[in-house]
Amino acid sequence: MKKISHKMSLRATLSLTLLVLGLAFVLYSCYPGDALTAADTDIVATFFDKDANFSTKLSYAIRDSVSRVDKDGNPVFEVGPYDQQAINRIKTNLNSAGFSEEPNPAVADVIVITFANKSTWSSGGCYSWWYSWYYPYYGWCYPVYYTYETGTLVIAMLDAKATEQKDALWVATLNGILEDTSVGISTRINNAIDQAFSQSPYLAEGK
C-alpha cells in the first residue's frame, strides 16, 4: 500500500511539473522572437529583365521629382519631404555603378523614374483555436484590429531606346512602415536605396 502511494505521488508530482513545463512551452514557444522595430519592416525587392544587356547602358536621364498616385491610381501633385534626398541618393548610386547622367532624355540609354505612395493598411480578424482564419467570427476566438501607415518607393529603369512597349529593365521597390522619426525615415530611405543597388550588381556591367 505504501509503495503504491509513493508511486502515485511520484507520478502526480512529475505530471504536475511536466504540465507546468508544457504550459510554459505553449506560452513562449509557438512563435518566439523579439518585437520588430519600424526599420525591421523595410523590404527591398528588385527585379530585372533577364534579356537586358546592362553593359550597353551607360547614360541615364532621371526625372527630378517623385511621382505620386492615390489609391485609385490617379496622379497626386505634391512634394514629399524626402523626395529630393531620394533622387540624390539614386543618382549617387547610379554614378557609382558606372552610369553618367544625361540631361537630355532623348539621348540617354535609360530613363529612371521614381514613384512613391503611402497607404494605410488595416487588418483584423481573429484566429480560431484550430487551423482556419475566420473573419469576421466572434466564436471561439479573440478579435484584433490594427492599422499602420506604410510607404513604398518604386524606382524604375526604362530602356530609352525601346521601339516598342516593353517592361522596365530594372525595378526596385522599397517598402516599410512609416511610424518612425524623421531622422529614422531619412536614414532608412538612404539604406534601402543603397541596398537596392548593392543587390543588383549587374547594373554595373557597363562600368
Add this chain to the structure above:
Amino acid sequence: MKIIKLKFWQMFTVFALVLLMFGTGYSQKEQWYGAFTYSVSFPSGDTKTFIDQISWRGIGLDYRYLIDRQYSIGLFFGWNVFHERTNKTTETDNGAVTGTSDRYINAFPIMANIHYYFGQRKSIRPYVGLNAGGYIMLQRFEIGIFAWQKDQWQWGVAPEAGVVIPVERDFGIMLNGKYNYALTGKSVFGTDINNSYWQVNVGFVWEP
C-alpha cells in the same frame, strides 16, 4: 502575435490529457510504459534551407506497449519549434529580396511505432525502432508587413535508436536519437519540399 498563440490551446489540451493519462491509471500494468522527453532538433535538407538554426524547444510523449520481451508497439506525439530571424538577401529568378524575416516551423509529429529492445528487462536496454505517421506542420514566413503561412499534414517516418536506463523499479531515463523525414509537403510558397530534421531526446520513463 498573442492571437496566433490561441489556436494552440486545443493542441495543448490534447497534450495535457495525454500527459495525465501517462501519470495516472493507464500505466498501472507492467506491460505499458510511457516516456516524456525534451528534444533538441537539428534541421536538415529543405528544413535547413528555410531555417538554419538549431531548435532548443521541443518535447515528446511516448506511449509503448510491450507485446513480448523484445518488442513494443506504441504511439508518439511531439512538438518541435524552429525559428530563425535573418536579414539575408534572398535571390529570386529575376531579382532579389532583402528584409528582416522571421521563419517559423511548429512541427507536431504524430506517429505509430515499433521498437526492438536488446538485453533483459530491468537492465540497461538499447533499442532500435521505426516511427511512421506524419506531422502537423505549421510553417510561417514573415517579412516586412507581409506573411505567408502553410499549415498542413505531412506524411513521414522517423527511424530511431536509443537506450532505456532503469533508475528505480518503475522509473528510468530514456536517451534516443531520431531522424525525422516528411515524405510529402509544400513550403509556405507552395513548392514541393521534404521537411527533415535530426533529433536528440532525453527524458523520463515510467514502468521501464
